[in-house]
Amino acid sequence: MELWKQDLPKDLQEKVAKVDEMIKGHLKAIDDQVLYNEQRVLKLFREHRVAEEDLVGSTGYGFDDIGREKLEAIYADYFKTEDALVRPQLISGTHAIATALYGVLRPKDTLYYMTGMPYDTIQQVIGVVGDNPKTLKEYDIKFDYTPLDETGKVDYDAVKEKLVTDHTIKMVAIQRSRGYATRDSFVVSEVKEMIDFVKKYAPNAVIFVDNCYGEFSEVDEPTFFGADLMAGSLFKNAGAGIAKGGAFLVGRKDLIAQAAAQLYAPGLGKAEGPTWGYLRDFYQGLFMAPHTTGEAIKGAIYTAALLEELGMEVSPKWSAKRTDLVQTVIFGKPEPMIKFCAAIQHHSPMNAFVDPVPSYMDGYADQVIMASGSFTEGSTIELSSDGPLREPYCLYIQGGLSYAHVKLAVTAAAKEAFYKK
Structure with a gap:
C-alpha cells in the first residue's frame, strides 16, 4: 500500500x-x-531575448519600461493578437473585463452576451443587479443577452435574430467558463463556432471573450480564431501561482489602445504604468x-x-x-x-x-x-x-x-x- x-x-x-x-x-x-x-512559451522567450534587465521593472510614471513592453509583445505573440496590455494596475479578471467594456462601449451602444447571463460580478458592472455607482447602465450603455438552450448550449436561432435586428449591438461577449452556472464551460472549438457565427451575421461587432480560467488549458485559444479582444487574470492560469496580482487584455491594437486609455488616461495609454517589482513574477508565472x-x-x-x-x-x-x-x-x-x-x-x-x-x-x-x-x-x-x-x-x-x-x-x-x- x-x-x-x-x-x-x-x-x-x-x-x-x-x-x-x-x-x-x-x-x-x-x-x-x-x-x-x-x-510555444519557451520559443517566445528565446525569440524576444528575455534577459535579467527585463525583470527590473519601473517606478513613477513607468516610461520606457523595456521589460513591460517585451512581456506584452510576448503575450500578443502567444495569443496571436496585434497587441496586449499586461499590467499590475489591472487588479482582477473582472477589472480587466470592466476596463475593456468601458474602453470600447459608448452611450446608446449595446453589450450583448450570446452565452447567457454573465456571472455575478459582471452583472454588478453592467448594473442589472446591485445599486452601485458608475455601472454601464448609468452611462446609458444597454445590455442584452440570449439564454442558453435546455442543453446549456448557444441558441443560434435566437442569437441570429438579435444580431440581424438590433443594430445597436457594438460588442458581442462570449463567456468561456461556466461562472456560477451549472452548464459546461465552452471548449475552444465551440468558441470558434460562435466567433464564425458572429462574423457572418454581425461583421462589424467587436467580439469579446472572457477567458478567465481558460488560458493554457487547451492547445488553442479563442484569439487564434478571430476574437477581437480577450481578458484574463494573472492570479489564475497565466500567473501560475507566482504572480501576486494583475490581469491582461489581448486583441486588436485599436481596442487595446482604448482599454489603456480607460485604465490610465487619454493621451497616456500604454506609455505609462509602472511595474514596480512585479515583472519577475509576471515573466516566471508565464513561463510556468x-x-x-x-x-x-x-x-x-x-x-x-x-x-x-x-x-x-x-x-x-x-x-x-x-x-x-x-x-x-x-x-x-x-x-x-x-x-x-x-x-x-x-x-x-x-x-x-x-x-x-x-x-x-x-x-x-x-x-x-x-x-x-x-x-x-x-x-x-x-x-x-x-x-x-x-x-x-x-x-x-x-x-x-x-x-x-x-x-x-x-x-x-x-x-x-x-x-x-
Missing part, C-alpha cells in the same frame, strides 16, 4: 486505486498538451503557466472521478474534454456543501484551522461559502472551492499548484465529509 493512503478507510483506499487506474490515460494526454504549450495549468486540470480530473465514485453529481465528468480549471459538485442542500468546503479548507497550506462561514461578498448577490487556503488572496490557480448559497447548492472546486496537493486534499476532504460520522 502507498504510504500516503495508510490512514484512509479501506473502502476509500479501494476507490482511489480504481480512480488512479481509470484516469491515467487522461493524465498522459494533459502531459502531452503541457509539453506543446510550454514549447502551461505546467501549473496542467497540474490543476489533472487535479480536476481526479476530483471528478473520485467524487463520482462516491455517488456525487459532478460536471464536467472525469472523462470529458477539459477547457478550464473549474470542477463542480452538486450537493442539493446547503449543509453537506458547507461541510465539504470546510474540509477543503482544512487541507490547505494556509489557514487550515479555519472553518469557512457563509457570508455576503462584494460583487455577489447571495451569500457565498469559500475555502481558499492560498498564498495569494483570491488565487484560483491555487486549490480553492466556493459557491453561492442558492439552489442547486453547487460547489465550484478549482485550481491546484500541484497534482499532488489536489489529490491529497480532495481525498482527505472526501474522508472528512463522507466517512466521518
